[in-house]
Amino acid sequence: MLGKLLKYEIKATGRIFLPLYLVLILFAIVNYFMGFSSGEFTSTQFITFTLYILILVGMFVISFVVMIQRFYKNLLSEEGYLSFTLPVEPWKHIVCKLMVSSMWTILSVITAIISVIIIAMQEVTLGEIFKGISNVWSMMYQEFGDKLYMYVIQVVAGIIVGLATSTLILYAAMAIGHLSNNHKVLASIGSFLGLYTLGQILASLIFLLPLFKNQKSYSYINSMGFQELPAGFIWGAIALSAVYGLVYFIITNHILNKRLNLE
């Protein structure tokens, strides 16, 4: 059933994102042919480039809006009457929405990168771009050695976990806000601020308290550069973020299961 939910979620959102990606790529191609980079901007070049930037920014704004709107509209407003009477466990709805919205965020980033490469191609060839990337990589490898692979894994894990957690905190905030009978939107915003603040305070306590207890290690950490930061610290931060995500998921799932309050 999760597969069927995913299919319809992708259909419902794809009709927004696919045309958007197409337009962005088209504008990148237009900018490529306008050739603005050599010398000064003409006014047409300025306009097409501004439009490109607007579409690029708009794409990320829309990703964010669609993420919120799909969850709120499809589950917590009138469409919820259908969604929650399908023979599907509520947690699958959350997982489905999370997976599809993360997918579009990642695809938006990839499309943005492709569009930048297209525009850059009027100055440099594709081969030169890849050569540049591999140069940067080998420079970093000289600096960090085999640790570089670990950093890359950490960055990827951090992005995936961060994306999921920052989506789930919004779902949890909307679910809590929906318990209010009169001011659902206001309550959702309040819940978000509450959850966020609570998370920050807890994280500070968890990471800083042990350091303050031991003055010596505090000044030791302070004197270190990024390179010397213990690997455990980054992994700890990613794990904590994952725990937060899990808690937000449990809150959302509990409300959808036991405290649903459709109008």
Place this chain on the structure above:
Amino acid sequence: MNAILECNNLKKSFGTKLALAGIDLKVERGRIVGLLGPNGSGKTTLIKLANSLLTPTEGSILIGGKKPGVETKKIVSYLPEKTYLNNWMKVHQIIEFFADFYEDFRPEKAYDMLKRLNIDPADRLKNLSKGTKEKVQLILVMSREAELYLLDEPIGGVDPAARDYILETIISNYSDNATVIISTHLIADIEKILDDVIFIKEGTVVLSSDVDSIRDEKGKSVDALFREVFKC
């Protein structure tokens, strides 16, 4: 055979407000039941509890012996009083959607009813009038071969001609073993199709009986009895 719907001391409160104040009820299979009561008497709350859109505060509600959940959703076909259609699908797409999720959904039945009511399967849901949306929802709900149909105010928003067709549809589309529960306050319109009635008032069942014995013993129509029981 077990009852299709059973409530034992079922209570539901919203904050301090008691919406259902201890309902005991047994609905058998193969019946058309009118769930009758004035606005705010708890009809919708009861139906939402049966669909697990709400969770009981106390007591229990069972569908075919099971607590509301994924298994009961497979056998319950529910028509809410709200319009739950999204705005991006076409009529034929929502039919495919239903066929995908409900094993007991019969698309040919749905297309047949759409034709009878002159609704174009290629129309976008968002362009339909409110009444047409209600008709589409009813068609979707009645095209399932469910064991229990829960219809919350199914005829409230449509014109009298469509109303007749819809009632006819309800009667002709359910099998002998299935039960249809219709919540409404438009009693006169549906009286003739009912086997049983449940009167609900301020969250309690005040009467649960079959229609024939109301007519025989009290010498009254359900409509007249309703006016008497719920006299303001």
